[in-house]
Amino acid sequence: MIRVSYITIAVLLALAPNAFAQGKKVWASGAARSVFQQNTIASEGDTVTPQKLNGGHALVDIAFNAKPNSKTFVHGMVRVRNDFGGFWGSGITFDMRQLYLKGLVRDAIRYQLGDINYKLTPYTFYNNLEELSTHQSEALNIYRELVRYDLFYTDDNTWRQQGAAVDFGLLFPKLVKELEVNTFVFRNRPTDFGQQSDRIFFGGNGTLVQNNNLVFGVNYIDLMDIKGTSRSNMALHNPVVTGTVNAKTKVKSINLEFKSESGISELYVLNDPDAAELRDYFFDLDLSISKDKKLPSLTVNYLNVGPQFRSIGAQSKRINFDALNLLYPRYGNAQMVRPLTQLDMMQDASLYQIDFSPELQAFAPQYDNVQPYGKATPNRQGFAIELDYTSPNKLIDIEASYQGLSEIVGQGVEDLRSFSTINVNGKFRIDTLIPTFKRALELSYGLITRNTTRSTAIAEGNLDLTSTLADIGIKIGVATDFDLLANYRMINASGNELIGARNTYTEIVDFDPFQTEMQQSILMLALRYTFDDENHLNIVWQKLNYEDSASENPSFDLSQFGIVYSMKF
């Protein structure tokens, strides 16, 4: 006997952020912010670029929420934005920011139509974090959170899509506890009625919960063009199917958790004789060991992702490294393109994208050459080990990991690249040592070193690229609701690489030599006043220094003073 379970609509109710709105059928919510920045660039001998740039904006996102009945919820959000300098209506833009409808059918089937945040697994449908964001102190998050809010990047790695999603679950009386099914279909790209067909992204997963300690899952996705929606008869397909296992057990007070995901992918284009047919597999095994909160937890991972593994939903990048910075896109007397720095990556929303890319996009080896496409980065195999520890009194929070990977198939030669990553980051809650100090006193730190090497008989094929990121941040509660935030972060990259130039079918057709001797650092000071958890006023000063002696770009300094007020209601 299978009986249909009751699936809660708590998620729907949770979307009503204003406690005062409970019980109402229509209410408003939203967010607002105002940003003002004064920027100064300095590059030796530059007499062409305007040194100072001022700018800012104010915007309000107003959402109308309606609950016409107990099982239906409608949300529509409008953005009104005014860039500073536009008076009497000029420079004001109105945009529909998001619109969706969700509800529950017969207390069993949950659905959502319109704008949807969705994800599956790191190998199927996953929005990987952008570069330099694995750990950032609170000061660096001031601007980053604005970008993430604008781009719908949430911390749970979902992609913003448009379409429909349907979820339901089944409960079983014996043998199996529960079966959860999630399905979706999104319109990923509209037709242009010429040579570009409608592209849809569909799939879902089924999760079989044997009991609280054993869960099996199957995931399937396919990104495909719909033939007949344009004059082109070519149709891209990228199906990926994976299986997951999550098992937990306890052996003599030691907690063991095993997680695995494995699967296959295909990438092909129907009716395109030039297109490659790529097919490959991956597997990812993860074993976590923990005892109790007094001891660190240990995680050991092994992964093997084939060189032809393609999963567009998991390999698309957030940052478009081919894009130009919005702030000082060119500089110097030669008006060269200004390289993309950590400051730009923190606050320039125009560098980010919300669409999938069927190509393996450009990446920046100076920032991440090890897994630029996340865990689904093709042509990687190897082990990783990670230790996590948080002291019971919260004084120490530390995360340390080592990852040793190599290629599976050599690029240009049979010799393989070796990759290593050492990552240490954490936080000291000094205020826990001073009971009389009732405000925040925290020290955060981070260090990531990535190295790529290859030795081969061809001199140009010998590679050695090292990048190091180190940051230290501090948060001091100077008065009630007033915090002083400071951060210093430096990134050094040195060495050479041969970056594979790929054709539109993601095959490597050439190699572009890459050489860097980059040094960049950023110092940030901020004063924050907290009205409440969702309401902050920040006064921020930061200075960036950039130099790369291996490139033709002249070194430059960029300083910025800003006032950032943000709130949600």
Add this chain to the structure above:
Amino acid sequence: MKTQTIKTQLITHFLVFIALGPLLVFQSCKRDSDTIEGPSLNDLYGDFAVLETLKVNQPEVDFSTGETVFFSARFSKLTDWTLTIKSNSTSAVKIIQGKSRTIDQSSGLWDGSTTQFPSFGTGSCTAVLTVEADSSFSDSVSVSVTGSRVVEGRLVADFENGINPDWNLFVQSGANMSFTIENSEVVPHGANYFDMAGEVNWDYLIGLIDFPATAYGANGFDLPSNPSDLYFNVVLYRPDTLTNGIVLFQFKEDDNDDGNFTEANEDMYSLELKNLDAGWQIVSMKYSDMIALVNGSPSSPNGNGQHNPDKLHTLSCLFLANPATGYSKALMDFVIFTEGNPLSL
């Protein structure tokens, strides 16, 4: 206690099974890409070396019997290479090019054809190999041609035996007129070519030559009925300094099979050639691609509107020039229809 132990063992075995399951499954799979990704770095950056010198598979070749000859060599890296075969007695040149690590039967094959006229006759030739990867490198080998290549097709005119009396020749009475068979320039094929030249200051037409089907016996041109598999070919020459000549070929079909061509109600397709490159060149066109022209502009054919090479009544060659541009000249040789492929000499 014992039950707990058994349960623990079961769980342990299960964990081992699900941990190793994917490994066992996937390790048994063979990846498509077991070699390398991308182009070889050796090809991009490696030193060039000749691993096997240039060789020819036989010292003599008789192209008249359909025999071929091939050259071979092997390099340490991928490179663009050029094989230049020159006759030791004439200016005939054949150029074979490729990009590979090896030259072999598929890439280094020579069937006796020519890149730069005249065609290869009998006699000794020298093949010279050069590569892009090393401009100082050169290697050569000799081969002797004992029989010239024979071209298969329906020959209309090669001008080797003079003017066929059944051809219709019309020449205007202009200045410096020449519609004669000559051999003073390079001859692309055989020993003679047809010289069309003159200055006519009152008309575009300088002269013409008709090749009626009746000049070729009872079966006429003896062409197949499928226009999509038939090529018209001619070898033409434009002098360096004269660009005003127009060579117009007209294909007059006897659609109603009455033994005559009537322009008013039968098809006439045309091939108009302007702005030819300087020197000798082969011009080929698929019969089905011919269009009807009136004063140089496309028009509808007057007959059944179908390409019927088997009903070709007369092939006319008109040599034209704008009367205001003065003297003009073109040379013509080896007018031939071929099936399947365009002419290769």
